[in-house]
Amino acid sequence: METYQGKSIFNGIAIGKICKYEKEQQQVKRTKITDPEAEISRFDRAREEAGAQLQALYDKALAQVGESGAMIFEIHMMMLDDDDYLDSVYHIIRSQQVNAEFAVASTGDNFSQLFASMDDEYMQGRAADVKDISDRLIRVLMGQSGESEIKEPVIIMAEDLAPSETVQMDKDNLLAFVTTLGSSNSHTAILARTMGIPALVGIPVKDEWNGKMAIVDGHNGTLIIEPDEVLLAQMQAKKEEELRQKQLLAELKGKETVTKSGKKINLYANIGNVSDVAAALANDAGGIGLFRSEFLYLEAQDYPTEEEQFHAYKTVAENMAGKKVIIRTLDIGADKQVAYFDLPKEENPAMGFRAIRICLERPEIFKVQLRAILRASAYGTISIMFPMITSVEEVRQIKEILAQVRDELTTQQIPFGEVEIGIMIETPAAVMISDLLAKEVDFFSIGTNDLTQYTLAIDRQNEALDTFYNPHHEAILRMIRMVIDNGHKENCWVGICGELGSDTALTKRFIEMGIDELSVSPAYILTIRNLIRELP
Amino acid sequence: MKEFQYTIKDEIGIHARPAGLIVKKAKEFSSKFTLTKDGKTAELTKLMALMSLGVKCGDTVTVAVEGPDEDAAAAAMQAFFAETL
Numbered sequence: 001m002e003t004y005q006g007k008s009i010f011n012g013i014a015i016g017k018i019c020k021y022e023k024e025q026q027q028v029k030r031t032k033i034t035d036p037e038a039e040i041s042r043f044d045r046a047r048e049e050a051g052a053q054l055q056a057l058y059d060k061a062l063a064q065v066g067e068s069g070a071m072i073f074e075i076h077m078m079m080l081d082d083d084d085y086l087d088s089v090y091h092i093i094r095s096q097q098v099n100a101e102f103a104v105a106s107t108g109d110n111f112s113q114l115f116a117s118m119d120d121e122y123m124q125g126r127a128a129d130v131k132d133i134s135d136r137l138i139r140v141l142m143g144q145s146g147e148s149e150i151k152e153p154v155i156i157m158a159e160d161l162a163p164s165e166t167v168q169m170d171k172d173n174l175l176a177f178v179t180t181l182g183s184s185n186s187h188t189a190i191l192a193r194t195m196g197i198p199a200l201v202g203i204p205v206k207d208e209w210n211g212k213m214a215i216v217d218g219h220n221g222t223l224i225i226e227p228d229e230v231l232l233a234q235m236q237a238k239k240e241e242e243l244r245q246k247q248l249l250a251e252l253k254g255k256e257t258v259t260k261s262g263k264k265i266n267l268y269a270n271i272g273n274v275s276d277v278a279a280a281l282a283n284d285a286g287g288i289g290l291f292r293s294e295f296l297y298l299e300a301q302d303y304p305t306e307e308e309q310f311h312a313y314k315t316v317a318e319n320m321a322g323k324k325v326i327i328r329t330l331d332i333g334a335d336k337q338v339a340y341f342d343l344p345k346e347e348n349p350a351m352g353f354r355a356i357r358i359c360l361e362r363p364e365i366f367k368v369q370l371r372a373i374l375r376a377s378a379y380g381t382i383s384i385m386f387p388m389i390t391s392v393e394e395v396r397q398i399k400e401i402l403a404q405v406r407d408e409l410t411t412q413q414i415p416f417g418e419v420e421i422g423i424m425i426e427t428p429a430a431v432m433i434s435d436l437l438a439k440e441v442d443f444f445s446i447g448t449n450d451l452t453q454y455t456l457a458i459d460r461q462n463e464a465l466d467t468f469y470n471p472h473h474e475a476i477l478r479m480i481r482m483v484i485d486n487g488h489k490e491n492c493w494v495g496i497c498g499e500l501g502s503d504t505a506l507t508k509r510f511i512e513m514g515i516d517e518l519s520v521s522p523a524y525i526l527t528i529r530n531l532i533r534e535l536p
Numbered sequence: 537m538k539e540f541q542y543t544i545k546d547e548i549g550i551h552a553r554p555a556g557l558i559v560k561k562a563k564e565f566s567s568k569f570t571l572t573k574d575g576k577t578a579e580l581t582k583l584m585a586l587m588s589l590g591v592k593c594g595d596t597v598t599v600a601v602e603g604p605d606e607d608a609a610a611a612a613m614q615a616f617f618a619e620t621l
Binding site: 071072074075078079081082083084085111114115118119120122123126129130 | 548549551552553556559560581582583584585587588590592
C-alpha cells in the first residue's frame with residue numbers, strides 16, 4: 001500500500017483500477033513541399049474539419065455540463081480563427097516551403113510559450129488551450145481520429161489532460177482523474193467539478209501503476225495504490241454513504257419538509273461563518289436557523305466595525321435570497337474567549353459574564369452589532385435572536401436598546417427592514433418563565449446544549465461525568481414540551497437549534513410535541529427531511 | 537478617430553470569453569479598433585494578441601476606433617465593454 005498526497009479538485013471517493021491515459025504520439029516531421037498554395041488549402045480544409053469537431057464537442061459538453069463548461073470549446077473555435085495564428089501558419093508554409101503539420105506545431109509552440117510566460121496564472125493556463133487546438137489540427141492533418149476509448153470503469157491517470165480529452169471520455173466509465181499537471185482553475189478541473197468526478201492534481205504518473213487497484217480520496221487529496229482490505233472496506237462504506245446522500249439530495253431537493261398528515265416543519269441550517277451558506281444551500285436548507293455571529297469577533301484582533309459586520313450579514317441575507325436568516329447576537333465568554341474584550345478571569349465561566357450579559361453591560365458594543373444587523377435586514381429576511389436569557393427584564397432592556405438603534409437609523413435616514421425578535425431558551429429559568437417570555441417575543445429557539453448542561457448540572461467538557469450524562473433525560477424532554485406549549489399559547493413559534501435538533505431518535509417525539517422548526521448542521525438536513533416525510 | 541477609456545471591472549480581467557466576444561463584436565464594423573494598455577497595443581479583432589496583453593481587473597485601457605463607421609463603432613464598443621467587462 002502506497003499513499004500519495006496531491007491537491008483535490010473535487011471531493012468524493014473513487015475506487016477502481018488505474019488506467020494510464022496514452023495520448024496518441026504526434027511525431028511531427030518537417031518535410032519540404034513544392035506547392036505551398038496546395039499545402040495551404042490542405043491546411044484550410046483541416047481547419048474546417050477541426051472546427052466541426054469542436055462544434056460537436058461544444059454540443060456534447062453543453063448537454064453534459066452546461067454552458068459554462070462548454071464555453072471552452074467556443075473559445076477554441078475562436079482561437080482557431082485567430083488572424084495572427086493563421087497568418088503565422090501561412091507564413092511558415094510559404095516562406096519555408098514546409099508541410100502544414102510542421103507549420104502548425106511551430107506556431108502552436110510559439111503562441112503557447114507566449115501565454116506560458118505571462119505573469120498571470122489564468123493566462124498561463126491558456127497555454128494548454130493553444131496546445132490543444134494545435135494538436136487537434138495536427139491530428140486532422142495526419143488523419144488520426146484522436147478518440148481514446150475507455151472500455152471499463154477506471155481511474156484515469158495522466159501527465160495532463162486537455163479539456164477536449166476530458167469531455168470526450170465516456171462519462172459512465174470515468175471514476176476519477178489523477179494528473180501530475182493542471183491547476184485548480186484549469187478547464188479540466190472545472191469540467192471535473194461540473195461533472196462531479198473526483199479529481200486530484202500534483203500526483204506523479206508511474207507506468208507500473210497501470211491496472212492496479214487504487215482509491216482516490218478527494219476529501220483529503222490522497223491517492224492510495226493497492227489499499228489493504230481494511231481500508232478498502234472502510235472507503236467503500238464511505239463511498240456508499242456519499243452516494244446515498246447524493247441520491248437523497250436528488251430526491252429531496254426542492255421538496256417540502258412535511259409529515260404525511262401535512263404538518264410542515266421549517267428545517268433550517270446552523271452556520272458559523274459566511275462561507276457556510278454554500279453548504280446550507282447545497283443541502284437545500286429552508287433558511288438559516290442559527291447564524292453564530294461570534295466568528296466576526298473571534299477572528300478579529302479588535303472589535304469588528306459596523307461596516308464589517310453589516311457586510312457579513314448582508315452577504316448571508318442576499319445569498320439566502322429571501323429565505324429566513326436568524327442571526328444570534330454575540331455569544332462569547334465561557335469557552336469562547338476574546339482577548340480584546342478584556343474580560344475578568346472567572347472561577348466558573350459557564351455561569352459567568354457571557355453572551356447577553358456582556359451586551360447589556362456594554363451597550364456600546366451591542367449597539368454596533370444591532371445597527372449592522374438592522375441595516376442588513378433591508379437586503380433579505382433577517383431575524384435577531386438573543387442568547388442566555390434568564391428574565392423578562394433582560395428582554396425588555398434589549399427591546400429598548402433595539403428601539404433606540406431603530407430611531408437612530410430612522411433619523412439618519414438609513415434604510416432597514418422588519419425583523420422578527422426571538423430568544424434562545426437555554427437556561428432552566430427561561431423555561432420556567434417561558435409563558436411570560438412568550439408575550440415579549442416572536443419566537444423561541446431552544447439551545448439544548450447549554451440547557452442540558454444547566455439542567456443536569458453536568459459539565460460537558462468533563463469526561464468523568466459521561467456515565468451520568470443522558471441527553472434524552474426526561475427532564476429535558478419535559479422542558480422542551482413546556483416551552484413549546486407556552487410559546488404556542490402566545491403565538492410564538494418554537495424551534496430547536498442545539499444538538500438534539502439533529503438527533504434522529506427524537507425527531508418523531510419533537511414533532512408530536514408540536515415543534516415548528518429544527519435547525520441543524522447542513523449535512524443533516526436531508527436525512528432529517530427524509531425522516532419527517534415518513535412520519536404520520 | 538474616436539477614443540474612449542475604460543476601467544476593467546471583471547474579476548479576472550480580459551479573459552478568454554470576453555476577449556472572444558469582443559473580437560466578434562469588432563468584426564461587425566469596418567473600422568479598425570485598437571486597445572492600448574501601458575503602452576502595449578493590440579487590435580481588437582485579434583483574440584490571442586488581445587488576451588496576451590494580460591489586462592487585469594482595475595486596469596484602465598484606451599480603445600481607439602478609426603474608419604468610416606467610427607462614431608457608431610466606438611459607441612457600440614463602449615457600451616459592450618460596460619456590459620461585459
